[in-house]
Amino acid sequence: MNFTEEQIERYSRHILLQDIGVEGQEKINNGKVLVIGAGGLGAPILLYLAAAGVGTLGIIDGDVVDLSNLQRQVIHFTPDIGKPKVESAKEKIKQINPDVKVVTHHEFFTADNALELIKDYDFIVDGTDNFPVKFLINDACVLGGKAFSHGGILRFDGQTLTHTPNTACYRCSFHSPPPPNAVPTCSQAGVLGAIAGMLGTIQAAEVLKFLTGTGELLTNRLLTFNAKTMNFRTVKINKNGKCPVCGNHPEITELVEAQQAVCELKKKS
Numbered sequence: 654m655n656f657t658e659e660q661i662e663r664y665s666r667h668i669l670l671q672d673i674g675v676e677g678q679e680k681i682n683n684g685k686v687l688v689i690g691a692g693g694l695g696a697p698i699l700l701y702l703a704a705a706g707v708g709t710l711g712i713i714d715g716d717v718v719d720l721s722n723l724q725r726q727v728i729h730f731t732p733d734i735g736k737p738k739v740e741s742a743k744e745k746i747k748q749i750n751p752d753v754k755v756v757t758h759h760e761f762f763t764a765d766n767a768l769e770l771i772k773d774y775d776f777i778v779d780g781t782d783n784f785p786v787k788f789l790i791n792d793a794c795v796l797g798g799k800a801f802s803h804g805g806i807l808r809f810d811g812q813t814l815t816h817t818p819n820t821a822c823y824r825c826s827f828h829s830p831p832p833p834n835a836v837p838t839c840s841q842a843g844v845l846g847a848i849a850g851m852l853g854t855i856q857a858a859e860v861l862k863f864l865t866g867t868g869e870l871l872t873n874r875l876l877t878f879n880a881k882t883m884n885f886r887t888v889k890i891n892k893n894g895k896c897p898v899c900g901n902h903p904e905i906t907e908l909v910e911a912q913q914a915v916c917e918l919k920k921k922s
């Protein structure tokens with residue numbers, strides 16, 4: 654790839670970095686990343702990856718922008734209410750960086766479309782807000798041999814880990830989804846808006862590290878933080894031989910539709 658003068662200027666702060674340089678920036682511009690969910694986590698992830706010049710950004714989200722989203726989903730603006738989130742996100746990405754090719758999927762990530770959706774991408778980012786889909790993303794990426802970033806936020810807390818083939822997966826540590834309604838979702842329990850930005854930018858940094866081969870990924874480690882105390886911890890996670898999807902005798906060899914936890918607040922509205 655030959656950068657134009659405009660691109661050299663646009664990406665100059667990356668190019669100046671010893672660990673990235675022109676070569677790393679080329680890798681970013683050739684990168685293909687799928688972001689699942691254009692909500693609280695997806696917003697900062699997409700904004701930073703677009704600004705960084707990721708070549709192809711896939712976005713999958715079946716929802717439309719709702720007034721209650723705007724407290725944290727900073728890629729969507731007040732006039733976007735009622736618009737599909739993928740369209741609203743695409744419009745902002747194009748304004749930030751016309752270099753980025755945006756592929757939108759206005760649908761939800763399901764057992765039926767998962768493997769087909771991820772197959773063309775180098776890296777997958779989980780920006781969803783419910784457990785069944787998080788497990789589905791994990792299983793699809795493990796079975797499809799894809800690297801991905803898991804992310805979860807609730808109230809004042811965030812957690813994330815990165816999986817690459819042959820490192821611990823989400824199920825190595827969290828065996829299976831909690832029963833429906835055992836754990837509240839953000840729409841039931843609330844979330845401090847800035848938490849989405851804190852965790853989403855960590856996930857975006859992991860993507861850029863992965864694409865450029867820079868530093869040490871959050872593999873075999875779970876990063877957690879609580880914003881009330883501002884304590885950050887990383888806990889070692891070992892690849893688990895008994896893991897139901899990546900272990901020695903996996904029970905999960907194909908994707909099955911996860912039972913969706915019913916979101917009570919949404920049901921009422």
Ligand SMILES: [Zn+2]
Nearest residue numbers: 822825896899
């Ligand atoms: Zn596993």
